[in-house]
Amino acid sequence: MSPVVLQMSCVAGLLGIAVLAIILSGRKTATTTIYCATAAVSCVALFGSVRFLVGDAANASGLILPIGLPWLGAHFRLDALASFFLLVVNLGGASASLYGLGYGHHDPAPQRVLPFFPAFLAGMNLVVLADDAFSYLLCWEFMSLASWALVMAHHREPGNAKAGYVYLVMASFGTLALLLAFGLLAGPTGDYGFAAIRAAPHTPYVATLVLILMLFGAGSKAGLVPLHVWLPLAHPAAPSHVSALMSGVMTKVAIYGFIRVIFDLLGQPIWPESVVVLFLGGITAVMGILYALMEKDLKRLLAYSTIENIGVIFASLGLALAFQANGQKLAAALAFTAALFHVLNHSFFKSLLFFGAGAVLTATGERDMDKLGGLIHRMPFTSFVVLVGCVAISALPPFNGFVSEWLMFQAVLQSPELPQWALKIMVPAVGALLALAAALAAACFVKAFGVTFLGRPRSPAAETAHEVDRYSLSAMSILAALCLLAGILPGLVIDALAPITIDILGGRMPVQANEAWLSIAPIAESRSSYNGLLVMLFITISASISVFVIHRFASHAVRRGPAWGCGFSDPTPAAQYSAASFAQPIRRVFGTSVFRASDHVDMPAPGDVRPARLRIELHDLVWEGLYRPIAGAVGFSSDRLNRLQFLTIRRYLSLVFATLVTLLLVLAIWS
Amino acid sequence: MQMHSLAFDISHTLAGGLVLISFMMLYQDRLYSLLNVFALHAVVLALSVAWQAYIQDAPHLYITAAIALVFKAIVIPVALHRIVKQLGIHRDIESALSIGPTMLAGMALVALSMVLMLRVTADADPLAREDLAFALSVVLLGLLVMVTRRNAVSQVVGFMSLENGLVLAATGAKGMPLVVEISVAFSILIAFIVIGIFLFRIRERFDSVDVSALDDYRGERR
Numbered sequence: 001m002s003p004v005v006l007q008m009s010c011v012a013g014l015l016g017i018a019v020l021a022i023i024l025s026g027r028k029t030a031t032t033t034i035y036c037a038t039a040a041v042s043c044v045a046l047f048g049s050v051r052f053l054v055g056d057a058a059n060a061s062g063l064i065l066p067i068g069l070p071w072l073g074a075h076f077r078l079d080a081l082a083s084f085f086l087l088v089v090n091l092g093g094a095s096a097s098l099y100g101l102g103y104g105h106h107d108p109a110p111q112r113v114l115p116f117f118p119a120f121l122a123g124m125n126l127v128v129l130a131d132d133a134f135s136y137l138l139c140w141e142f143m144s145l146a147s148w149a150l151v152m153a154h155h156r157e158p159g160n161a162k163a164g165y166v167y168l169v170m171a172s173f174g175t176l177a178l179l180l181a182f183g184l185l186a187g188p189t190g191d192y193g194f195a196a197i198r199a200a201p202h203t204p205y206v207a208t209l210v211l212i213l214m215l216f217g218a219g220s221k222a223g224l225v226p227l228h229v230w231l232p233l234a235h236p237a238a239p240s241h242v243s244a245l246m247s248g249v250m251t252k253v254a255i256y257g258f259i260r261v262i263f264d265l266l267g268q269p270i271w272p273e274s275v276v277v278l279f280l281g282g283i284t285a286v287m288g289i290l291y292a293l294m295e296k297d298l299k300r301l302l303a304y305s306t307i308e309n310i311g312v313i314f315a316s317l318g319l320a321l322a323f324q325a326n327g328q329k330l331a332a333a334l335a336f337t338a339a340l341f342h343v344l345n346h347s348f349f350k351s352l353l354f355f356g357a358g359a360v361l362t363a364t365g366e367r368d369m370d371k372l373g374g375l376i377h378r379m380p381f382t383s384f385v386v387l388v389g390c391v392a393i394s395a396l397p398p399f400n401g402f403v404s405e406w407l408m409f410q411a412v413l414q415s416p417e418l419p420q421w422a423l424k425i426m427v428p429a430v431g432a433l434l435a436l437a438a439a440l441a442a443a444c445f446v447k448a449f450g451v452t453f454l455g456r457p458r459s460p461a462a463e464t465a466h467e468v469d470r471y472s473l474s475a476m477s478i479l480a481a482l483c484l485l486a487g488i489l490p491g492l493v494i495d496a497l498a499p500i501t502i503d504i505l506g507g508r509m510p511v512q513a514n515e516a517w518l519s520i521a522p523i524a525e526s527r528s529s530y531n532g533l534l535v536m537l538f539i540t541i542s543a544s545i546s547v548f549v550i551h552r553f554a555s556h557a558v559r560r561g562p563a564w565g566c567g568f569s570d571p572t573p574a575a576q577y578s579a580a581s582f583a584q585p586i587r588r589v590f591g592t593s594v595f596r597a598s599d600h601v602d603m604p605a606p607g608d609v610r611p612a613r614l615r616i617e618l619h620d621l622v623w624e625g626l627y628r629p630i631a632g633a634v635g636f637s638s639d640r641l642n643r644l645q646f647l648t649i650r651r652y653l654s655l656v657f658a659t660l661v662t663l664l665l666v667l668a669i670w671s
Numbered sequence: 672m673q674m675h676s677l678a679f680d681i682s683h684t685l686a687g688g689l690v691l692i693s694f695m696m697l698y699q700d701r702l703y704s705l706l707n708v709f710a711l712h713a714v715v716l717a718l719s720v721a722w723q724a725y726i727q728d729a730p731h732l733y734i735t736a737a738i739a740l741v742f743k744a745i746v747i748p749v750a751l752h753r754i755v756k757q758l759g760i761h762r763d764i765e766s767a768l769s770i771g772p773t774m775l776a777g778m779a780l781v782a783l784s785m786v787l788m789l790r791v792t793a794d795a796d797p798l799a800r801e802d803l804a805f806a807l808s809v810v811l812l813g814l815l816v817m818v819t820r821r822n823a824v825s826q827v828v829g830f831m832s833l834e835n836g837l838v839l840a841a842t843g844a845k846g847m848p849l850v851v852e853i854s855v856a857f858s859i860l861i862a863f864i865v866i867g868i869f870l871f872r873i874r875e876r877f878d879s880v881d882v883s884a885l886d887d888y889r890g891e892r893r
């Protein structure tokens with residue numbers, strides 16, 4: 001069986017499972033059956049894509065199905081880039097299914113989730129496999145609609161209906177942009193096959209327009225600022241394993257679309273394009289993590305952090321565009337590999353963290369961090385794997401997040417080689433933004449982990465929490481192990497990504513397998529190198545020695561003392577650092593300008609017994625400055641047009657008549 | 672050549688006659704006379720289509736002519752006559768626009784369609800050009816009848832004279848397949864039936880076929 005046929009059979013299998021889920025709806029065994037089947041099919045697809053990527057990635061194989069437009073058919077193709085993204089999709093699918101085996105049993109209405117879950121996975125697989133614009137758009141819409149149905153699974157919960165509506169509006173807007181982009185790419189000949197688009201020459205004018213449209217189309221799905229507004233609403237609204245898929249995987253499918261069109265179909269880029277992508281990426285990274293820092297809802301925080309990571313990936317892609325436009329293949333391959341590596345890493349740790357948030361939600365019923373706390377004693381295993389995820393996403397060695405960000409900064413350091421002064425200045429500036437974002441991300445996840453898992457429980461729900469089921473735990477541990485593995489064996493990943501960079505950019509990073517001790521050297525060993533394994537060994541050994549020294553020379557006993565209450569005699573758990581108070585210094589520094597944040601203290605007069613209150617006012621300037629005026633304008637014009645609903649029959653006829661005569665007059669004057 | 676110019680003149684005359692009769696419809700202020708003028712309109716259409724059938728040597732067009740003669744010139748006017756009598760509304764038509772401005776508007780529309788058609792179809796067969804220009808005039812005048820009348824029966828008449836214009840356009844061009852003509856004829860028949868039933872419904876409900884009764888029902892003021 002050729003690889004593409006294998007992948008397409010897996011997609012057919014997933015669609016079959018979706019139908020099966022409808023048939024089984026209402027049965028008790030449905031949840032177990034569906035998630036088992038989805039996990040099995042995802043594993044097969046994962047295996048197929050990995051084998052293709054490391055085996056014969058140079059031989060792309062295609063498949064034409066006689067469906068869709070009669071003169072076009074439906075083209076599907078598996079090449080190195082597609083196989084990498086299939087790996088991301090199906091790894092996410094397999095782990096989410098495993099997690100769902102446990103988590104799905106807590107769902108009050110599983111029949112609202114089960115049919116759409118495999119359909120959503122099938123949609124994402126199809127988008128990656130599509131090889132003509134028509135199938136691409138069709139599969140893209142299928143994916144969007146399936147995920148929309150999953151967002152609306154708990155539609156009676158407050159806010160979810162609004163989330164679904166905003167998502168639908170943004171998704172249709174994004175698809176419109178994609179439609180226009182493909183229309184421009186196909187040009188007047190109207191050949192929508194990717195092979196024909198790739199072969200045709202594109203003028204810089206068309207290329208620029210397509211880039212802008214793709215930034216709208218793929219950017220709105222991925223969550224580029226200022227198109228990100230739906231993401232923190234919709235991702236948390238879905239069940240947690242679906243949130244993990246949407247945040248960890250669907251945003252990557254959007255990035256796949258961007259790479260496919262901008263790097264692959266458009267051919268040789270021009271350098272001004274990269275300025276736009278770099279700028280948007282840097283802004284998105286910083287804005288995303290600042291939003292996340294202000295957040296106290298655990299899942300919303302994770303969704304905002306996704307925006308930050310998307311910004312990082314787009315900035316790397318912008319770097320790759322800049323180097324590629326100047327023919328610096330090695331540096332372009334470095335930046336591109338960093339972007340793909342980060343795609344992989346983000347899908348690992350963001351899925352892991354969303355699973356962790358889901359576990360906390362199952363155990364306590366709470367997403368609000370200010371009602372959690374102290375979970376490390378009640379859910380030790382979950383706490384440990386979430387800690388791994390937090391360390392990895394904060395880009396600390398020896399985990400995987402560090403490697404991809406380190407590679408990206410290595411690419412930033414190549415910027416003096418660029419001939420254009422604009423880029424020479426721009427790239428280090430974006431690098432500074434990314435460094436800021438990385439530091440803020442670390443602060444953000446110290447907050448997320450500290451407030452949720454450390455300290456003392458702030459609510460009875462957090463006090464009575466229990467460890468979650470073993471399926472959820474095993475899904476999380478697999479992802480945590482992958483985070484560590486990709487961190488200590490980055491050379492393997494970089495070498496596996498080489499066929500993609502050869503395919504897309506025509507260049508590759510140096511072979512890493514030959515480096516001693518599994519270290520990686522992005523340009524040459526004399527310039528810089530990193531060895532995750534040695535770092536891990538060093539951390540392990542030094543930590544073991546300090547633990548040994550403490551326990552040997554100090555005391556064996558574990559002591560529990562009263563918490564220090566800042567001098568107050570009876571400190572309640574509410575007196576601990578809360579999510580808002582932890583972020584207060586950062587809110588003071590950045591929030592006053594970015595969010596127009598202000599604190600209002602309501603201090604009662606002496607003798608008054610009511611409590612003093614602190615109110616924090618934050619403004620989402622993107623929402624208030626961009627979306628609300630647009631919504632207002634649409635509402636205003638609809639109100640005006642609404643009057644047309646209530647005309648008399650004769651006036652309707654007169655309107656038709658007047659329109660006809662006007663059109664004829666226009667024709668008479670202009671022809 | 673002689674024959675050709677004679678053929679051209681006759682079809683030109685018939686199509687022009689159709690436009691003239693459309694103008695006559697504009698100033699009829701009684702329902703019976705409006706129906707009579709419409710019958711005349713249909714007769715002239717039938718003649719025109721028959722003449723086209725003769726000069727284009729297309730016998731199937733005779734069927735269209737027969738349909739126009741039988742249905743539009745005889746069956747529908749007679750039926751509408753009976754409806755008007757049953758409803759007891761054979762009095763004045765109150766037209767929304769007075770006759771003078773209506774006629775001026777009609778002339779402007781004819782001028783517009785002439786200018787437009789003669790310019791757009793500059794390199795077409797002259798016979799078809801003239802025919803299309805007249806047909807567009809008839810369509811526009813039919814719309815004008817519909818817009819300026821308030822009575823449902825006269826709006827039906829305006830609609831059917833508009834359809835006559837479409838048939839004229841369809842037969843003026845050479846090689847139009849019969850399918851289209853039959854569908855056009857049937858669409859008129861169906862429209863007649865639907866609007867006829869609709870009339871009775873309005874009558875049953877509101878004791879009037881003045882469409883303003885519908886507006887009153889919806890709680891509106893004009």
